[in-house]
Every structure is written in structure tokens, then in C-alpha cells.
Amino acid sequence: MGHSSRYGRQVAVMIDELVTAGAVVVSCGAVYAMAAARVVKQYERGVVFRLGRLRSAIRPPGFTMIAPGFDRLRKVNMQIVTMPVPAQEGITRDNVTVRVDAVVYFKVVDPADAIIQVEDYRFAVSQMAQTSLRSIIGKSDLDDLLSNREKLNQGLELMIDSPAVGWGVHIDRVEIKDVSLPETMKRSMARQAEADRERRARVINADAELQASKKLAEAAAQMSDTPSALQLRLLQTVMAVAAEKNSTLVLPIPVELLRFLEKGQESPQLEETAHPAHPDGPVVAPTPPSTPR
DSSP states (O other), X not given: OHHHHHHHHHHHHHHHHHHHHHHHHXXXXXXXXXXXXXXXXXXXXXXXXXXXXXXXXXXXSEEEEOOTTTEEEEEEEOSOEEEEEEEEEEEOTTSOEEEXXXXXXXXXXXXXXXXXXXXXXXXXXXXXXXXXXXXXXXXXXXXXXXXXXXXXXXXXXHHHHHHHGGGTEXXXXXEEEEEEOOHHHHHHHHHHHHHHHHHHHHHHHHHHHHHHHHHHHHHHHHHHHOHXXXXXXXXXXXXXXXXTXXXXXXXXXXXXXXHHHHHHHHHHHHHHHHSOOOSSSSOOOOOOOXXXX
């Protein structure tokens, strides 16, 4: 009986040790699995370094495993990044001091190059955008900065995209946001715009006067051919004035009436000139002198 009891106790101890060892193994496996498990989001890609060396396979979105202690996973965002460019001050080609700010839209197209080729691709893109913006200010005129921004945006995009290609980054778009001018330049531009508007107004008024004078000349020529048209126009003017309900109405004397009266005054003068009257009686025609025989 004593031998069997000792044997049973040994078996129980062995079972306990096996259970403990199994629990330890399971715990270690769980810890290892937790340390090795990684989740890559849909908009990310995973770059794995094993003992400092890049693994060729880029981990796709979803669940993935790495070797803890040997592998290191770097996640790279593949979304389009919106990066504001701080305002840069520069002198344009026509010697005007301006401050220009912009915004850059870019995304990573090669995750491995974005991690290996450059230390911080975001900072690199930001610095390249600032230097390119200052360069484009010095190469442009003020009118181009104010009105021809599309061309400048394309030039900025090319200047930034050329080095960014080696970093695994693609510049999607560059936009100039605002151009700040000195107060003196703003006042000068306002005076220039006002002078230009005044010049256009004077040209329009002069053109209108020219057209009106041509039409009046045509109307005068037409009325000189038909005097009755002048009378009809006079009656229309009188009717228009009478419709205003004025207390006093001034009617001009027709031109034909003045001409008729002028002709009536001229005809007696012509008769007196032809037959002048003598104050004492009838006029006796002088007798021509007789010629000697």
C-alpha cells in the first residue's frame, strides 16, 4: 500500500509539472503571437527590415506577421498629403517686393524609397517647396503672379517633382494661395486702375459725341431738303413740353415765318431804290444836252 501511494503521488506531481509547462508554453506562444502580429490599414503599406536589411516584399493592407526581435515594420501612408508652404518673401523680376504662400499636394508612390532614400520625406518636400517658391518669385513679373498663376503653378510642380521622384514621392498639384503686396504698391495700383477707368470713360464719351454729331448732321441734311419735317419736329417738341404741365410755355417763331417777313421788308426797299420820290412833286427826267451842228 505504501509503494502504490508513493507512485500515485509521483504521477500527480508529473501531471502538475506537465500542465504548468503547457501553460508556460501556451503563454509564451500567445506573447510571441501578440508581438509578431501587425495590422496594416487600407491606406498604408508595410516596409519590413530584418536585422537592418530591407525585405523585398512590401506588406499589403490587412493582418501580417513579423519575427519579433529580428524584424521591424515601418508603415507608410499612401494618401495624398496636403502641405501648406509658409509665405516666402522675394523680389520679382520688375523689382517689387512680395510675399507669396502656396499649398502642395503629394503622395508616396514607392514606400521603400520614401523610407530609404530620404530621412524625412515630408520635411524634404516642404523645404524643396519653399526654395522653389522663392526661385519662381525671382523669375516672374508682378503681373504674372497676379494673373497668370496657372503657368506658375505648373512651373512649381515641375521644380518640386524632379527631385521628389527619387524619394518615391509624386507631386500631385501645387497651388499659389495668396500674393501680398506692400501698401505703397497697393495705392499705386489703385491709382493706375482709376486712371485707366477714367481714360476708358473719356474715350467712350468722345465716341458717343462723335456718333451723335454724325446723326445730327444727317438729320439736319434731311430736314433742309424737307422743311415740313422741321415743322413736324417743332410740333413734337411743343407737345412734349406741354405734357410736363409747366406754367409757362415759350413757343419759338418758325424759321419760315422769319424768312417771309424778311422778304416782305426787302421788297419796298427795292421799289424805293428803283423810283426815288421827289419832295416837291413828280420827278422830271432830265433833258439830254443838244449836240452842236
